[in-house]
Amino acid sequence: MSRPVQATQPVHDAPPSGAIPYAIGQASTVRIPIPGTQGLCIELRPRGYVPPGGSTSTLFFQDPSGRRHLRLDYGYNVRTKTIDYHWNQKGTNTHFGIADHTTVGRPGQAAYKAAKYFRYAGRALVVVGVAVDVVSIVLASKPLRRASEVVAGWAGAWAGCKVVGAGGAALGTAATPGLGTAIGGVGGCIIGGIGGYWAASTVAGEVYDWAEDTFFTPLPEVKGP
């Protein structure tokens, strides 16, 4: 039995896009707001000086100064007299109901490790995303159009991360204050980032095409009455 002959058609290469790595990676760098907490945001880095070896905490909900914070820490816990994973907090108890030195279970350990590695992996993904986008501009037949899409995509990803991330953080807080906040916020940031990148770059491409096809025809001059 002979195989059916398939018609071949030329396929146009889609431009490479850094949308996915960029949108995922930026969740490690953007301050993701937590609604209703008077300025607390999710971050993976502390604010202020820390010893040269770095902080033993990996996940931070903190205000811009870092004075009010809830952070997931690993180390000696003076309350339990053991080395464990625990929360440290200052000024956030009313929002999350988590007291200082509250220990966390296995999900907390997983979140601590995920935040630890995502802090670096996320930045690497942002670099990869930017590099792919720059290559796509260089290879594009209309570099200016592609550049407009890329820049708009980055801005859209940032905005989408902030908006959807905040929503996710609010939902997560309602479900499980602390860990739920982090999962909802970061998850929302990634989803919002991808959606924001795609929407903004699509709109930017359309606007570019519209502007490119628009011609202004001078009207003939006529004498006034």
Added chain:
Amino acid sequence: MKQSAILVCREPRGARWQLGDLPLIGECALLGWRLAVAPAEAGVPAEVAKMIAGALTATFRVAFACSKSLRPRGTGWIEGEAGDWACVSGGGGRFKAFWRRESTTPVLLATRRSEIASRLFDDPVYPWWLQGQVALLWTADAPLPAAESIAWATLLDEGWISRATALGAQGAVRPGVDGDVAGLWVTRSALMAQLLNTLEERAGAAGFAYQVLSEEAFAQALAADAA
């Protein structure tokens, strides 16, 4: 109800306190506190901060990194209302400072005013709770070192006491694990005795008990705070 207390351990040796390399010269002590009602918040309670700052400034001029300041113009130590100010080296390199969002020239404030010194426990840029603060101690008659010789970041590292010694400091205080304890080091036993006597007096005046404990009893007393 438990009584609030200032806890002192004269021979802290355990790595769990995260005080880095402890020296063979001078004397070390670990300070802790227990409140009648266990606090839900991290950091040094205001009344305890006031007590420790008062004891430190009664004996020493206390120099610590301070963000609530006007950056002094000029070089070296500049006299001000709150004390002597100086811009010092960050000590960690420009790229590292940029990456970690840190200043390359932190401002130090050397003071004998206890209400000013108590800021060292609550400065968000040099957070006590993240072990990002250290205070150097000089007696009133001792000269301050050249400002440019101070590399701030190195004082937060393991060898903080040897670096403080190199700067001519007669003592230093830095946060231990999570800022829940304070590590205290001074060069001479007479200074340690004077400082702890003052602390005991101030604790008594504030209605706090003053307890000198073994390392294990100290750990137990901190843990019991939550019970």
